[in-house]
Amino acid sequence: MRMIEILLTVIAMLLALTLAGVSFIAYRKSHLRAALYLLIAFLLFAIKKVIEALSISRGIEKDIGLLINSLEVLVLLLLILALWRR
Amino acid sequence: MERRGEILNYITHRPGVTFRELARALGLGIGDLQYHLRVLEREGKVFSRKLGKRRYIFPAGFEGExxxxxxxxxxxxxxxxxxxxxxxxxxxxxxxxxxxxxxxxxxxxxxxxxxxxxxxxxxxxxxxxxxxxxxxxxxxxxxxxxxxxxxxxxxxxxxxxxxxxxxxxx
Structure with missing residues (x-):
């Protein structure tokens, strides 16, 4: 069960990095601020997934609840910003 | 030399021509064209840039554009x-x-x-x-x-x- 959890976390992380890559190219081409916000949001999401994967595999023993929740709020705020401002 | 002048003239009149188009239009072999373009680039008369999957050739002075x-x-x-x-x-x-x-x-x-x-x-x-x-x-x-x-x-x-x-x- 833990293996499947880690596998899904890694897939989510890879997808987030792919989207971050696409956002980076889009920002370089257009200089749209929204693309920059998306790039940061996807990178933060990937970091969140790394922390979660480490936590599942017992690489991190500390309580990560606060950190994960903070990252989630940041990601959502950046997504709102991307919708709000071009 | 005459051939190179012809290539330069074509590029000057058609900025952004691709290597393949240039070879076809002037009826030149790939090796031959590569050699002349290398010389022209070295002399600073033309420059080429890769964009997407193709390489485009421009006359000198076209960089900003x-x-x-x-x-x-x-x-x-x-x-x-x-x-x-x-x-x-x-x-x-x-x-x-x-x-x-x-x-x-x-x-x-x-x-x-x-x-x-x-x-x-x-x-x-x-x-x-x-x-x-x-x-x-x-x-x-x-x-x-x-x-x-x-x-x-x-x-x-x-x-x-x-x-x-x-x-x-x-």
Missing amino acids: YEKLVIAISTETRRRILLLLMEGPKSQSEIASALGISQPTVSYHMWELKKLGTVSDRREGKKVVYSLNYDPELIARIIRNYRPGIWETLADRLIDILTSLGDEND
């Missing part, structure tokens, strides 16, 4: 707008309805193209009409041969989605 043109054709919507403007001047609403995209998206791209100097606008009554500032042949040549990779295609789509979200310009 090239950079602007690359940015201008960097998204699919802009390429479609430029190709449409090759038919003649068009207003924002005409462009939007011809391409099936929203007016805010057109407005954003026209603002960008105007900033790059690729298009110019003039007021006709209540409408603003846009027209190309470049030789349509040059734009057609570059766009026709432009083959973006998968990453660039995805990025273009993201730009199109983001630009159609609101109607404010940066």
